[in-house]
Amino acid sequence: MPELPEVETTRRGIAPHVEGKKVIKVIVRQPKLRWPISPEISTLLPGLTIKRVKRRAKYLLIETEKGTLIIHLGMSGSLRVINANILPEKHEHIDIIFNDNKCLRYKDPRRFGCLLWTSTPIQQHKLIQHLGPEPLSDAFDLANFYPKAKSKKVAIKRLIMDGHIVVGVGNIYASEALFLSGIHPKRTANNISKTRLSNLVIAIKDILAQAIEQGGTTLKDFVNSEGKPGYFQQTLNVYGRAKQPCTHCKTPIKQIVIGQRSTFYCPQCQR
DNA sequence: CGAGCAACCTGCATGC
DNA sequence: TGCATGCAGGTTGCTC
The missing domain is CATH 1.10.8.50 (Helicase, Ruva Protein; domain 3)
Structure with missing residues (x-):
């Protein structure tokens, strides 16, 4: 799916439902994506509150007070916010469950996407630091x-x-x-x-x-x-x-x- | 520096 | 109906 417009549409779609919410639980049904899912997403994220959902290139950046969850949708990934009690379907690999019983659910049939965690400033991350300008910004002219x-x-x-x-x-x-x-x-x-x-x-x-x-x-x-x-x-x-x-x-x-x-x-x- | 390709995966359309 | 083949929105990282 993801060209940049889909990623931005996803960001805008999920942001109002997750910003300000506290994560109470993370369920990983399939950790093998392009790179293995960072263990901190299971161990550190529960208990933290989502501050902002940003985007850099095709990376979604979900900020908390202790670090940032980096999500890439690869070729076939998608995210949606649903009720946590809805049973997962095929290829729905990860649930991030919030204190209001809503769930951010990641689906990715081809598993070319990734969910990574970084505790250092996002600009220093290996995948982010060498990126060129955003196409819609004045920096690209x-x-x-x-x-x-x-x-x-x-x-x-x-x-x-x-x-x-x-x-x-x-x-x-x-x-x-x-x-x-x-x-x-x-x-x-x-x-x-x-x-x-x-x-x-x-x-x-x-x-x-x-x-x-x-x-x-x-x-x-x-x-x-x-x-x-x-x-x-x-x-x-x-x-x-x-x-x-x-x-x-x-x-x-x-x-x-x-x-x-x-x-x-x-x-x-x-x- | 640039070109080519393999890798990571599953689903789907096509053709025999 | 079944099976083999090729192709698909991304990106990294290797070799030549």
Whole structure:
């Protein structure tokens, strides 16, 4: 599921239900995720109160007075807040139960996600400290992006998916942003004009902001915090539309592989 | 520095 | 109906 808009939608969905709540119990049915679940989540978290739910890149950061729970949803993860007495279904690996009998339940069929604990400042965490700017912040702009693009000899699609350059641009929105800015996904980053790179920065911000507004574009197994399926795939111009007509010029959309990831583009509109 | 790939997993669509 | 194959929204970390 998770592109950045889904993670942000999840954050907004769960925050009102967990902030200020005291954790009374943690149940781990399956500790084997991408990395084993940090033991502190079972031993230290119960008794602590959730202060804030933040997000950095696609990491959800659940802050307490003694440390931060770092959650990544991987490819197929989801979180929802439910009554604690509802029986877990398949692949629902972790419950964090609060003092009001509500439960933050983590589901992840493919188990590519993670739940980690850190007691030191979050900026020092190995997974967080080298991350590039947030795409929707002022820190990601042409002044920041242009010199990086000009110094890199990689396909532009790989560049915008590189978390050192900008975080949160996943495989769906990389294709979509390049379509919106008229750039061929294989074009070398250092071979794109300043004007077009400026358009790309704007397109990345636009497409992500728009998706967040819609509550998250997603594929089939996204379940939001209310338990409703999110399915807004029809808003996509190129992703998943191989051989279908371009929404702009009717030319059939092409599908190629860049960096082992499926990539979609219009051969007419994108150069 | 950059490219390629293996790894971590299950579910689903497709084709025989 | 059953089985093999390939593919899927992410990210790290290794080799060449």
